[in-house]
Amino acid sequence: MKKASIQDIADRLGVSKALVSFVLNGKGKENRISDQMIKKVFEVARELNYKPNQISKWFRTGKTQTIGLIIADISNPFFGKLGREIEQEAYKSGYRIIFSSSDENPEKSERQLEMLKKSMVDGIIIAPPPGSNVQIENLRQEKIPYVLIDRYFPEIESNYVIIDNFTASYDATKYLINKKYRRIAFLTVNDELVTMNERTNGYLKAIKDAGDSYTPMVEKLPFSHKKAEVYDAIKVLSSAGDGIDAILFSSSKIGLMGMEVIAELGLRVPGDIAVVSFDDPDFFKVCYSPVTAIAQPLEDMGKKAVQLLIKEIESNEIQPKSEKVALKTKFIERKSSG
Amino acid sequence: MKKASIQDIADRLGVSKALVSFVLNGKGKENRISDQMIKKVFEVARELNYKPNQISKWFRTGKTQTIGLIIADISNPFFGKLGREIEQEAYKSGYRIIFSSSDENPEKSERQLEMLKKSMVDGIIIAPPPGSNVQIENLRQEKIPYVLIDRYFPEIESNYVIIDNFTASYDATKYLINKKYRRIAFLTVNDELVTMNERTNGYLKAIKDAGDSYTPMVEKLPFSHKKAEVYDAIKVLSSAGDGIDAILFSSSKIGLMGMEVIAELGLRVPGDIAVVSFDDPDFFKVCYSPVTAIAQPLEDMGKKAVQLLIKEIESNEIQPKSEKVALKTKFIERKSSG
DNA sequence: TATTTTTGCTAAACCGGTTAAGCAAGCTTT
DNA sequence: AAAGCTTGCTTAACCGGTTTAGCAAAAATA
16 A cells, blocks of 8 residues: 555545645635535545655755754764753754764765765855865855855855854963963864864963963874874873973864873873863763863853754845854863862 | 856757757767757856756655654764664665654654655664654554664564564673672663564573572663762662672663762772663773673664665665564673673 | 668656645535 | 726646657668
């Protein structure tokens, strides 16, 4: 027994399928269908267990009520939480989420964007990996609704939702300075994303503002995210000159590896090295030394991104708006910087 | 300028759209289209920047090359990693993933199943929450291809991919016994899922096999996953009778909360309490006492689930098969059970 | 030369809805 | 009594592809 279509209902009642369509879309009244007929249509629809075929609806309207999401890696707690918020907010407005992980690789994100375009998503939320500028510029020119999240490209007019990275980084460094740490290092990844640059700049500014007795010490890791690289970086920092007494990690992924490495080196936290890290995954609380964190407002970020996107999808304006949202972070002091 | 359709190409060349469709689907030869014409069609297609409208293709074929995924929570590292593997494996076969999080709530999963059915996904991978038996039975009767993951219902013939929970739990308990721990507690959630029952049974059997000097101590938490409940449970266990010297946690979520609570109670691990936990999230390695873990083969689970599902989607058999896959876990010894 | 086969292409149905336009019958107005 | 309005419905185009059946002309065969 196949699925019932509108035609089946129409045949059963000896009416046209237009009538059935009107009734089932609640437009019976405005199309002057009689009350008895409306009742009968609903009866037969239930009887035949009628379920509308969404695809044909999409086909007609060109809309799929689906949003594509590209993030670095859904199994990374930062993106997992963000994805969760995005899913929830989208669901409220009747949108579904197709997700894919780019691993910060522009070739992957390009393939995934192609895939999403073919999938006829109504819009895209993307944390653009370094080197994906052209892809985003294309999105803009193709007038596909999109919102950037966590990063943006200053040269491309876009909707985006980020945090105020400069201030967050500046304040965290300032905090360590006030705590009387003197040799404060900053461990980050070597990429051309504004997000990370801003964090570096915030750190550098705070060190500079603190006076001549402070030396900026920045280590940029390759983007590969290997633990061995973190190991080497920390080794280099610890042994050079007067060594270090505090580290600011620019992401939870680096922070996690950093905490592992520090433990392996037999150093105590905060005794030998104080630690502050961007992001606040659950495990920072149960780390051997609970990690002081710069927590991002993931709920707000996710919600805002979805709201911006849906606004753009559902607006009929020719010129896409570009709203820029920068949210505040929350500083959570724990033992690691004690 | 709108998007070019097959008709536009046909018009430009003064041929029928059937011809264009044949050529673009690589069926030119078998439909005896001349070589020059094939060449011309491709030329014009490029010229007009033709992109096929997927929706109409779906509409015709009734397939969307999309898989629906329902797990408890994508921001939980266990499901995040699993989701990642599923995404990757599906992508290889040209399938997309729509995901949603049920929070172990059967009402939510029911709504999400409805949503996915309406979304015309070709099949569904689901970690069914407790109480969702009827929903799964419906899936079966509606002949929608699906694969259960992480749990299953013995009474419903289904494809599923799980781990050998009984053995994993038995072996872990045995390990603690061999390590000379005497008062070994098992902390789990109160639900009717086989997965958790098997873990309990494995624990109980090991305790029983160990002889009369061992007492089974099982605490079942409500499913709400509140930290306060974990706190109470551990308090109760520690203060009753001779107290406890080891805990086996039945999931990483409980394990994480357990480690927090133990720290808050000022107990040392493994000095006061040894700990072993199911699952192996990244942070177990950097916990204040790195946690001995029962790691699940998430990569194999994800891959297998996708393979089973796609096999079922793409087979034309009337009677769906039900393949049952139980994978082995990997025991990773760390300091917490030293 | 008459018939069959091959070649190269077209026509049109089809998937399942949505929606603008229109029509006949009955009722109201002038 | 003619004209207009209302009611309750139908017709058919449309979205953009896929696919079956078939046709005319050219080539091959009897």
